[in-house]
Amino acid sequence: MPFENPAPENGGRDGGRDGAGENEAGTPRARNGARAAHPPGGDILPLRLEGVCYAPEGRTLVGELTLELRDGGPTVVLGANGAGKSLTLRLCHGLLEPTAGTVRWMGPDAARARWAQAMVFQRPVLLRRSVLANVVYGLALRGVSRRERPALAMEALRATGLEAMAGRQARVLSAGEAQRLSLARAWALRPRVLFLDEPTANLDPAASRAVEEIIAAIGAAGTKIVMTTHDLGQARRLAHEVLFMHRGRVLERSPAPQFFQQPNNEAARAFLKGELLW
Ligand SMILES: Nc1ncnc2c1ncn2[C@@H]1O[C@H](COP(=O)(O)OP(=O)(O)OP(=O)(O)O)[C@@H](O)[C@H]1O
Numbered sequence: 344m345p346f347e348n349p350a351p352e353n354g355g356r357d358g359g360r361d362g363a364g365e366n367e368a369g370t371p372r373a374r375n376g377a378r379a380a381h382p383p384g385g386d387i388l389p390l391r392l393e394g395v396c397y398a399p400e401g402r403t404l405v406g407e408l409t410l411e412l413r414d415g416g417p418t419v420v421l422g423a424n425g426a427g428k429s430l431t432l433r434l435c436h437g438l439l440e441p442t443a444g445t446v447r448w449m450g451p452d453a454a455r456a457r458w459a460q461a462m463v464f465q466r467p468v469l470l471r472r473s474v475l476a477n478v479v480y481g482l483a484l485r486g487v488s489r490r491e492r493p494a495l496a497m498e499a500l501r502a503t504g505l506e507a508m509a510g511r512q513a514r515v516l517s518a519g520e521a522q523r524l525s526l527a528r529a530w531a532l533r534p535r536v537l538f539l540d541e542p543t544a545n546l547d548p549a550a551s552r553a554v555e556e557i558i559a560a561i562g563a564a565g566t567k568i569v570m571t572t573h574d575l576g577q578a579r580r581l582a583h584e585v586l587f588m589h590r591g592r593v594l595e596r597s598p599a600p601q602f603f604q605q606p607n608n609e610a611a612r613a614f615l616k617g618e619l620l621w
């Protein structure tokens with residue numbers, strides 16, 4: 344696979360655009376003067392959640408969570424519908440503010456955390472532009488120089504099998520192609536951490552497998568993957584560790600083989616048997 348860690352010279356892409364906020368992919372933008380990509384040797388991990396709760400209008404939806412996400416293989420968040428998985432990913436990525444507790448990047452390059460991470464959602468949000476322009480736009484938001492954008496974007500399209508579709512309108516892509524495009528857009532940014540919320544939920548088995556292979560390759564190239572999925576086969580194939588959530592809390596955190604062979608709590612056992620109700 345043509346996934347590689349960023350070359351040293353990529354670490355120096357200086358930001359040129361001002362303004363924090365979200366782009367269409369829900370990814371925080373770089374501020375003026377910020378470096379656009381994860382610089383070699385730098386790191387934002389671990390991510391530490393301490394006493395994190397999300398309780399809008401007093402109703403606790405998530406929490407209390409105290410945990411650390413470290414470098415290493417993919418962390419897969421499992422749990423029944425409504426368990427709080429998506430909210431937890433949004434809290435980690437900074438799209439939601441916790442109502443109590445703190446979410447902090449602890450690595451030496453924590454100050455760059457906003458632009459060293461990306462998120463991909465179940466339904467890709469694409470611009471009414473070409474496939475290539477969608478990736479280029481994400482790079483522009485991160486302040487990558489105009490000159491560098493096309494080559495980086497094409498590299499990401501090649502890695503996701505979309506090279507031949509570069510000139511096509513993004514809005515006409517199939518669901519599987521559209522999700523590969525959102526992965527290309529995220530991958531072009533060389534995020535240190537990539538959050539994925541049910542990235543294959545709308546896809547047929549073949550498209551799902553293609554997306555899964557891309558995620559595995561991104562992880563193998565050194566990006567920390569944190570994802571949710573309802574596809575237990577996919578979780579078994581991808582997960583290094585499992586965080587099992589139930590009613591807003593993490594009830595179990597185990598190495599993946601252990602979780603799937605012998606989960607150590609009752610709710611997780613019921614979940615794996617397909618018997619867990621909210
Ligand atoms: N903005 C919100 N305001 C109020 N309640 C919310 C909000 N977002 C989510 N919820 C509720 O919080 C709970 C957890 O939602 P969340 O989307 O995190 O679940 P999930 O584990 O991702 O479920 P699924 O597997 O269905 O995606 C649910 O009961 C949901 O209805």
Ligand SMILES: [Mg+2]
Pocket residue numbers: 428429430540571
């Ligand atoms: Mg969800």
